[in-house]
Amino acid sequence: MPKLAMHWWILIGLVLGVAYGYVAAANGASEHVLAYIKPVGTLFLNLLKMIAVPLVLFSLVAGVASLNDSSKLGRIGGKSIGLYLGTTAVAITIGLVVVNFFGPGAGLSEATREKLMSAYGDTATKKAAAASEVSIVEQLVNIVPTNPFGALAGGQMLQVVFFALMLGIALTRLSRKVEGTTHVIKVFQLLSDAIIEMVQLIMKIAPVGVFAMLAAVVADLGKDPAQLGDLLASLGGYMGTVVIALFVHYLVVYTALLKLLTNVPWSKFAKAMVPAQLLAFSSSSSAATLPVTIKSVEDGVGVDEEVSSFVLPLGATINMDGTGLYQGVAAVFIANALGMPLDLGQQLMIVLTAALASIGTAAVPGVGIVMLVIVLKQVGLPEAGIGLILAVDRPLDMCRTVLNVTGDATVATIVASSEGLVKDDAA
Numbered sequence: 263m264p265k266l267a268m269h270w271w272i273l274i275g276l277v278l279g280v281a282y283g284y285v286a287a288a289n290g291a292s293e294h295v296l297a298y299i300k301p302v303g304t305l306f307l308n309l310l311k312m313i314a315v316p317l318v319l320f321s322l323v324a325g326v327a328s329l330n331d332s333s334k335l336g337r338i339g340g341k342s343i344g345l346y347l348g349t350t351a352v353a354i355t356i357g358l359v360v361v362n363f364f365g366p367g368a369g370l371s372e373a374t375r376e377k378l379m380s381a382y383g384d385t386a387t388k389k390a391a392a393a394s395e396v397s398i399v400e401q402l403v404n405i406v407p408t409n410p411f412g413a414l415a416g417g418q419m420l421q422v423v424f425f426a427l428m429l430g431i432a433l434t435r436l437s438r439k440v441e442g443t444t445h446v447i448k449v450f451q452l453l454s455d456a457i458i459e460m461v462q463l464i465m466k467i468a469p470v471g472v473f474a475m476l477a478a479v480v481a482d483l484g485k486d487p488a489q490l491g492d493l494l495a496s497l498g499g500y501m502g503t504v505v506i507a508l509f510v511h512y513l514v515v516y517t518a519l520l521k522l523l524t525n526v527p528w529s530k531f532a533k534a535m536v537p538a539q540l541l542a543f544s545s546s547s548s549a550a551t552l553p554v555t556i557k558s559v560e561d562g563v564g565v566d567e568e569v570s571s572f573v574l575p576l577g578a579t580i581n582m583d584g585t586g587l588y589q590g591v592a593a594v595f596i597a598n599a600l601g602m603p604l605d606l607g608q609q610l611m612i613v614l615t616a617a618l619a620s621i622g623t624a625a626v627p628g629v630g631i632v633m634l635v636i637v638l639k640q641v642g643l644p645e646a647g648i649g650l651i652l653a654v655d656r657p658l659d660m661c662r663t664v665l666n667v668t669g670d671a672t673v674a675t676i677v678a679s680s681e682g683l684v685k686d687d688a689a
C-alpha cells in the first residue's frame with residue numbers, strides 16, 4: 263500500500279463501500295452484495311469481537327493490579343462514573359432541546375403513520391417483548407456474575423468488568439503477602455499487550471472490512487428505492503434532528519470539557535479518534551470498536567494504560583451518550599407523531615429513564631431501540647411507537663455509536679489528565 267495514514271485508508275474503504283452499495287442497489291444487485299460482500303464485513307467484525315472480551319479481562323486485571331493502591335482505584339472509578347453519568351444527562355438534555363426546537367413528527371400524516379406502523383408493527387412487537395424482559399433492578403443484581411467463565415463465554419461485558427476488577431484488587435493485595443504474585447500480574451500485562459498486537463494485525467484489513475460493511479448497509483437500505491424515498495420524506499426531519507444533536511454534543515460539550523479540564527489540544531484528540539470513529543460508524547458496536555478505541559486513546563492522545571485499560575472498557579459498557587440522546591429525541595418524535603405531546607415533567611422523566619436505559623444498552627448494534635421501549639413506557643407512550651422509526655434505525659445507530667465511543671475516550675482523557683497520566687509526546 264502507498265504511504266497514507268490508516269484512517270485515510272479506512273475512509274476510502276467507507277466511501278467506496280457506500281458508492282458500491284448504492285450502485286448495486288440502483289442496478290437491482292443488492293442481494294449479490296448481501297450474499298458475497300457482507301460476509302467479508304462480518305468476518306472483520308468477528309475478528310474485532312473475538313478480541314474484545316479477552317482484552318477487557320487482561321487489560322483490566324493488569325490495569326487494576328498495576329494501580330497498586332485501592333484509593334487511587336476508587337478515585338479514578340469515582341471520577342469516571344461521575345463524568346459518564348453527567349455527560350449522558352447533558353447529552354439527553356441537548357437532544358430534548360434540539361428536538362423541541364425543530365419539532366419533527368408533528369406533521370406526519372395519518373396515512374404515513376398507519377403505513378409505517380403496519381409495515382414495522384411485527385418487528386416492533388418483538389423488540390418490545392425483548393425489552394419487557396429486562397428490569398433495571400435485575401440488571402443491577404446481574405452485574406455480579408454467578409459464573410465468571412459463563413460471563414466470559416457469553417460476552418457479558420459488565421460482568422466481565424466486575425470480575426476483572428475483583429481479580430485485579432485481589433492480586434494487588436496478594437502481592438503484599440505472597441512473593442511471586444508480580445509474575446502473575448506481569449502475565450496479564452503481557453497478554454494484554456499481545457491482544458493490542460492482534461489489533462494492529464486485524465486493523466490491516468480494516469479498509470476492506472469497512473468497505474464490505476458499508477456496501478452491505480447501503481445495498482440493504484436501497485433494496486427498494488421508492489420505499490427509501492418515502493421513508494426519507496417522512497422521517498428525514500427526525501433523522502436530521504438526531505444527527506444535529508449528536509454533532510452539537512460532540513462539538514460543544516466534549517470540546518469544552520477537553521479545553522477546560524485537560525491540556526490535550528482538541529485537534530490532537532479529534533485526529534486520534536478518527537479510526538475508532540470510522541469503525542464505530544461502520545460496525546454500530548462500541549464493544550467491537552473497543553480494541554481500537556483503547557489503541558487510539560493510548561497511542562494518539564497519550565493516555566496512560568493505567569487509566570485507559572480500566573476507564574474505557576467500563577465506558578464501552580455503561581456510557582452511551584449517543585444512545586441516550588437518540589432515545590430522548592426518538593421519544594419526543596414518537597409523541598409528536600402520535601399527537602400525544604409531552605409536557606415538561608414528562609421530558610424531565612425522559613432524562614432520567616433514558617440515562618438508565620442507555621446504561622443498560624448492550625454495546626452491540628440495534629439495542630438502543632429495544633431499550634427505548636422502557637423510556638416510552640415510563641412516559642405513557644405506546645411501545646408500538648417504535649414501529650414508526652424502526653426503518654431508519656440502522657443509519658442512526660451508526661451515528662450514535664460514534665458519539666458513544668467518543669464520549670468514552672473524552673472521559674478517559676479527562677480522568678488521565680486529572681491524575682497527571684497523559685503523555686505529551688503521543689503522535
Ligand code: ASP
Nearest residue numbers: 547548585625626629630
Ligand atoms: N450500537 C450502540 C453501541 O454499540 C448501542 C445502541 O444504541 O444500539 O454503542
